[in-house]
Amino acid sequence: MTTALTLEINGDRLNQTITLLAKIGGLPQGGVRRIAYSPEDVLARQLVQDWMVEAGMTIRIDAAGNIIGTYAAEQEEAPALATGSHIDTVPSGGRYDGALGVLAGIEVVRVLSENNHRLVHPLEVIVFTDEDGGMLGSKAMSGTVVNDPERYRSKDGTSIQNCLKRVGGDWEQLATAQRSRSEIAAFVELHVEQGGVLGSLDKEIGVVEGIASHNLYAITITGHANHAGTTPMHLRRDALVTAAQVVLAVQTLAKNTPGEQVATVGAFQVWPNTANVIPGRVELSVDIRDLSQTKVDNLVAQLKQQLEAIATATRTEITITPILNVQPTLAVPQVQNAIAAICEQLGLSYSYLPSRASHDAQEIGRFTDMGMIFVPSAAGISHSEDEYTSPEQCTQGTNVLLHTLLELDKIYPV
Amino acid sequence: MTTALTLEINGDRLNQTITLLAKIGGLPQGGVRRIAYSPEDVLARQLVQDWMVEAGMTIRIDAAGNIIGTYAAEQEEAPALATGSHIDTVPSGGRYDGALGVLAGIEVVRVLSENNHRLVHPLEVIVFTDEDGGMLGSKAMSGTVVNDPERYRSKDGTSIQNCLKRVGGDWEQLATAQRSRSEIAAFVELHVEQGGVLGSLDKEIGVVEGIASHNLYAITITGHANHAGTTPMHLRRDALVTAAQVVLAVQTLAKNTPGEQVATVGAFQVWPNTANVIPGRVELSVDIRDLSQTKVDNLVAQLKQQLEAIATATRTEITITPILNVQPTLAVPQVQNAIAAICEQLGLSYSYLPSRASHDAQEIGRFTDMGMIFVPSAAGISHSEDEYTSPEQCTQGTNVLLHTLLELDKIYPV
Numbered sequence: 167m168t169t170a171l172t173l174e175i176n177g178d179r180l181n182q183t184i185t186l187l188a189k190i191g192g193l194p195q196g197g198v199r200r201i202a203y204s205p206e207d208v209l210a211r212q213l214v215q216d217w218m219v220e221a222g223m224t225i226r227i228d229a230a231g232n233i234i235g236t237y238a239a240e241q242e243e244a245p246a247l248a249t250g251s252h253i254d255t256v257p258s259g260g261r262y263d264g265a266l267g268v269l270a271g272i273e274v275v276r277v278l279s280e281n282n283h284r285l286v287h288p289l290e291v292i293v294f295t296d297e298d299g300g301m302l303g304s305k306a307m308s309g310t311v312v313n314d315p316e317r318y319r320s321k322d323g324t325s326i327q328n329c330l331k332r333v334g335g336d337w338e339q340l341a342t343a344q345r346s347r348s349e350i351a352a353f354v355e356l357h358v359e360q361g362g363v364l365g366s367l368d369k370e371i372g373v374v375e376g377i378a379s380h381n382l383y384a385i386t387i388t389g390h391a392n393h394a395g396t397t398p399m400h401l402r403r404d405a406l407v408t409a410a411q412v413v414l415a416v417q418t419l420a421k422n423t424p425g426e427q428v429a430t431v432g433a434f435q436v437w438p439n440t441a442n443v444i445p446g447r448v449e450l451s452v453d454i455r456d457l458s459q460t461k462v463d464n465l466v467a468q469l470k471q472q473l474e475a476i477a478t479a480t481r482t483e484i485t486i487t488p489i490l491n492v493q494p495t496l497a498v499p500q501v502q503n504a505i506a507a508i509c510e511q512l513g514l515s516y517s518y519l520p521s522r523a524s525h526d527a528q529e530i531g532r533f534t535d536m537g538m539i540f541v542p543s544a545a546g547i548s549h550s551e552d553e554y555t556s557p558e559q560c561t562q563g564t565n566v567l568l569h570t571l572l573e574l575d576k577i578y579p580v
Numbered sequence: 581m582t583t584a585l586t587l588e589i590n591g592d593r594l595n596q597t598i599t600l601l602a603k604i605g606g607l608p609q610g611g612v613r614r615i616a617y618s619p620e621d622v623l624a625r626q627l628v629q630d631w632m633v634e635a636g637m638t639i640r641i642d643a644a645g646n647i648i649g650t651y652a653a654e655q656e657e658a659p660a661l662a663t664g665s666h667i668d669t670v671p672s673g674g675r676y677d678g679a680l681g682v683l684a685g686i687e688v689v690r691v692l693s694e695n696n697h698r699l700v701h702p703l704e705v706i707v708f709t710d711e712d713g714g715m716l717g718s719k720a721m722s723g724t725v726v727n728d729p730e731r732y733r734s735k736d737g738t739s740i741q742n743c744l745k746r747v748g749g750d751w752e753q754l755a756t757a758q759r760s761r762s763e764i765a766a767f768v769e770l771h772v773e774q775g776g777v778l779g780s781l782d783k784e785i786g787v788v789e790g791i792a793s794h795n796l797y798a799i800t801i802t803g804h805a806n807h808a809g810t811t812p813m814h815l816r817r818d819a820l821v822t823a824a825q826v827v828l829a830v831q832t833l834a835k836n837t838p839g840e841q842v843a844t845v846g847a848f849q850v851w852p853n854t855a856n857v858i859p860g861r862v863e864l865s866v867d868i869r870d871l872s873q874t875k876v877d878n879l880v881a882q883l884k885q886q887l888e889a890i891a892t893a894t895r896t897e898i899t900i901t902p903i904l905n906v907q908p909t910l911a912v913p914q915v916q917n918a919i920a921a922i923c924e925q926l927g928l929s930y931s932y933l934p935s936r937a938s939h940d941a942q943e944i945g946r947f948t949d950m951g952m953i954f955v956p957s958a959a960g961i962s963h964s965e966d967e968y969t970s971p972e973q974c975t976q977g978t979n980v981l982l983h984t985l986l987e988l989d990k991i992y993p994v
Binding site for chain 2: 359360361362363366378380382392393394395396397398399400401404406407409410411413414417420421426428429430431432433434435436439440441442443444445451453455521522523524546547548549
């Protein structure tokens with residue numbers, strides 16, 4: 167590999183933009199509330215566009231409201247390389263989740279621009295619409311938006327048609343936002359990890375192997391509610407005792423099967439939920455994620471067998487219903503390899519890891535080559551005002567993004 | 581044993597009074613709402629007193645509002661034999677829980693009276709005040725009422741002083757309601773089982789061995805809430821996985837230890853209780869009951885050891901706090917033996933069993949000899965409009981009560 171490492175991110179400038187953007191929708195404890203389509207989101211989108219233009223990009227907004235800034239190439243006919251992320255947040259979120267990937271992209275262009283360095287490919291920096299509310303922007307780009315406006319209504323009840331108008335989009339023309347491999351050759355997203363893997367391994371950079379599938383099931387257990395004093399142990403059909411076995415079965419399956427799958431029982435409700443009554447019903451959720459959908463399907467098949475055995479042994483009824491199935495997206499090897507090679511050249515420690523949270527890259531990866539760069543989240547915390555990635559870590563990740571894009575510019579044909 | 585079995589309960593008459601009393605506070609589906617101190621309770625108390633007088637009893641009301649009907653003895657100086665129960669109900673209860681024991685006592689006196697049969701002991705039929713709201717009546721008799729009127733305030737907010745006035749009692753004079761072994765030589769209560777043991781054994785009568793202690797603990801488990809997608813299994817401190825182990829530890833301890841103890845986790849709350857977040861905290865209740873407090877204490881000691889091991893293994897924190905400890909009361913052998921002997925003479929199948937629900941007999945047993953007779957509850961259901969004991973079963977139980985009292989009249993010294 168021969169990438170000249172002479173170009174370097176201006177860390178102070180990058181982190182100043184992170185601090186500035188966090189003021190729009192800023193919360194008292196340092197977090198951000200910038201819900202998609204809100205006045206704060208609209209204002210932040212304008213600020214980001216101003217920065218894009220100052221950095222030397224041209225801008226267009228597609229029908230999904232995605233902001234696409236383009237740093238022109240040496241050869242205008244080439245397919246683009248792209249980076250980006252989102253600037254909307256959860257209702258009480260942090261300042262790094264999403265924003266870092268957008269601001270890093272802009273900083274990359276600033277560095278290229280001030281050094282008069284053009285790539286052979288056009289370089290796009292994309293702000294995807296409403297990542298945290300359902301990824302409308304990246305889904306429109308991959309063509310996976312369901313043609314039902316009711317599904318995309320905003321939380322305050324505004325129709326998606328009106329939401330998109332606020333950000334320059336147009337629901338009726340949404341299909342025009344779809345893109346293909348011939349337009350974008352490769353996409354690389356920089357994002358905070360939102361987990362504790364890098365921290366626990368003491369690594370500076372994560373080379374994402376892919377974005378795990380997200381499978382959600384609802385389990386209902388029906389036993390028989392009865393007096394906790396007067397019902398002997400052997401006459402009970404205690405739904406909570408059954409549910410406890412289900413929780414441990416889920417845990418054991420995820421923990422003892424080789425691999426990096428995760429499974430969680432997060433929602434759990436007991437009826438009638440009174441100290442002196444044996445529980446008659448429990449409803450619980452099972453959330454399973456892995457890079458391999460085949461593996462998830464296998465785990466679910468095993469779980470179903472175990473549920474049958476548990477139901478028989480406890481004389482209760484167990485039903486399992488699929489609620490959600492988002493297919494995994496793998497990062498392509500050449501992007502992973504480029505990121506890892508750059509880390510070695512920059513002297514940054516790194517680890518390969520799956521992303522078990524959803525990202526816009528997941529949708530873009532459905533139609534073109536995709537890779538992701540992670541930087542650590544302190545204590546693995548995200549979707550919280552306590553989310554934190556240090557200025558140095560933000561700078562490191564952005565330097566990796568810069569040089570990865572430079573490397574991909576060499577690898578991908580024009 | 582030489583009890584003449586010539587005396588016999590009038591089953592039709594008994595069951596007519598059960599049906600009549602159930603009209604006061606009667607609910608559409610056949611249940612009863614007759615909360616202590618309510619207008620319905622006051623009206624029912626008046627009806628029962630009328631029946632007592634018609635049956636040949638004299639009546640007094642003590643400071644706790646207990647109605648004490650006395651059927652005079654051959655020898656007025658002898659200590660009394662007593663029976664009785666309560667006529668108040670839970671907000672949506674059945675027509676047998678409590679009422680059967682009172683109406684059976686009155687029917688016993690009717691039979692004695694119409695046959696001109698006097699016992700050597702006075703026979704008392706007692707209606708205890710507010711059994712279902714806290715057993716104020718029987719506790720006043722045993723002297724265990726706490727001197728804090730706030731603790732006995734009624735559910736609608738009326739002070740206990742005013743509640744007692746409505747039923748002829750007097751809070752200020754409550755101590756005068758306390759009684760002793762010299763006044764009551766033995767007490768026998770007929771009650772529906774409120775459980776499914778007799779039904780499962782196909783027995784007609786239950787000979788109660790004692791009333792189990794009632795021990796309630798609150799357990800809090802603290803782990804660490806985190807993203808269900810991004811937190812690898814080995815980095816989790818999942819409070820629900822810990823709680824599942826606690827539920828099973830409680831179950832296993834109660835089920836695998838020889839004996840008839842019961843233990844229940846009935847209340848169970850998870851935080852934040854969302855499908856995509858690893859639970860950070862669980863609060864749950866543990867309800868343990870047995871005839872032997874020593875045994876309960878042993879089980880709790882074992883449980884605490886297991887909780888420590890579970891906490892260590894799961895890297896979570898577990899605290900256990902005692903909430904309630906009601907000591908057990910044993911039925912005396914001579915009363916149990918008398919009930920069993922009568923069952924044999926009457927050709928009724930029977931089984932010894934503990935009562936794991938509370939009853940007025942539990943308090944009376946703190947100062948004098950106590951025994952209880954159970955008749956089956958269909959499907960073990962109670963505290964419900966679906967509570968049901970057949971007219972034949974009510975008659976059978978009342979016949980056992982009649983002849984048990986006749987037998988005790990011979991056994992107990994005058």
